Amino acid sequence: MEILKNLLQVKKIMALLFSIVFSILSLxxxxxxxxxxxxxxxxxxxxxxxxxxxxxxxxxxK
Known part of the structure; x- marks a missing residue:
């Protein structure tokens, strides 16, 4: 459950989307x-x- 919560953070999604989009545009x-x-x-x-x-x-x- 904690792993799923961490994967769905907005910053991670944005970083992943930017990487995908710019990879496609570059290719x-x-x-x-x-x-x-x-x-x-x-x-x-x-x-x-x-x-x-x-x-x-x-x-x-801590």
């Missing part, structure tokens, strides 16, 4: 590889940065 040639890398890096960097920060805060509070 179709609608955007360049450089544009794909920039957007993908920003989305994943933000997502993992937020997750790491939240985890560090929760560990410090």
């Amino acid at each position: 179709k040639g609608m955007i360049s590889a450089e544009q794909f890398i920039v957007v993908f890096s920003c989305v994943t960097g933000y997502y993992f940065g937020q997750s790491s920060a939240r985890q560090a805060i929760s560990e410090n509070n």
